[in-house]
Amino acid sequence: MQTSSLGTSDLQVTPLTLGTMTFGKEADEATSHALLDAYVAAGGNVIDTADVYSAGLSEEIIGRWLKGSGKRDDVLIATKARFAMAKGGPRGLHPDYLRGAIEDNLRRLDIDTIDLFQPHAFDPNVPVAEWLGLIKEFVDQGKIRHLGVSNFLSYQLQQTLDVAKYEGLPTVVSLQPQYNLLDRHIDYEVMDVCKNHNIPLLPWSPLGGGWLSGKYERDSVPTGATRLGEDPSRGVEAYDKRNTERTFAILDVVKDIAADHGASMAQVSLAWLIQHPQVGSVILGARTTEQLADNLGAAQVELSTEQWERLEDVSRPHTPDYPYGFVDTMGGR
Ligand SMILES: NC(=O)c1ccc[n+]([C@@H]2O[C@H](COP(=O)([O-])OP(=O)(O)OC[C@H]3O[C@@H](n4cnc5c(N)ncnc54)[C@H](OP(=O)(O)O)[C@@H]3O)[C@@H](O)[C@H]2O)c1
Structure with a gap:
């Protein structure tokens, strides 16, 4: 896989990142290590995790793999903190909490430096300068290389960029949002902030x-050993929420284009993201090495401009009359 610069940072990233939310849960340690081996063998160089994935186990599994494989210098480690590790426990971006949470990231991963630290979400109760000041301390100590953010709204991202600029604090080099053919709500506003500030997406x-x-x-x-088979009401992908005419209209186009390429539907959906001009690296999720192999194959699927735009058109989110439609009539976006 080729690498490219992640926005304004000095990180060189491959177009596909390995997500590790399944580690220690749907994928046991042996399978997780096999996923890491297969991803690196395919040329991938970014591993995304978080403190809360399997309550710390995902980071520990990665830490043991880094030690055992000797691959620490071949990969970039992106992680996150901000959510409670146990129900009702401490959380947030206040330095009194975040300092310990980042030290815990480092300890579980068993590394000296996090390449990309990402607050898992904004914290409206803590002034931005306070937590950015803490990030600066970690950067100065060589424990964090770059700051990314995750799940920030547009005003939260813009506010963070402004405070970083005017207070001389570390700035944001990437945004990790939900983004896929079924959910493109960040197109309403967040995307414009990213475009204006050269902030790539890690969807x-x-x-x-x-x-x-x-x-x-x-x-x-759904039944059986799939995410929704095990829990049909799980998260943003819950069966009742996504089982809509819109979803199946999008899936029909994906299927059509997949047939043209002799590719899987997963590969075509991922290829649309890889070819999206604002995307820096797509974070793959997998429970098995077979799924990962399928998904890694997306790097070989090249959609034509017409195919890419067909997917873009069918998945474009509805524009509400107000404020977006109203502002659009005046060319205001
Ligand atoms: N920042 C955040 O708030 C946030 C939130 C969520 C995720 N993430 C990151 O993003 C990564 C990816 O998210 P995700 O796991 O939700 O990604 P996803 O690609 O949308 O879903 C992955 C799941 O889909 C199924 N799957 C994957 N490849 C498949 C294939 N080729 N054929 C059939 N089924 C396939 C597997 O689930 P089953 O086999 O169980 O059906 C797999 O666990 C995570 O690992 C994590 O690093 C971040």
């Missing part, structure tokens, strides 16, 4: 939690 749930592989059907509630 999470690129397959919409599995939906874009085409494995879920209109008329049968």
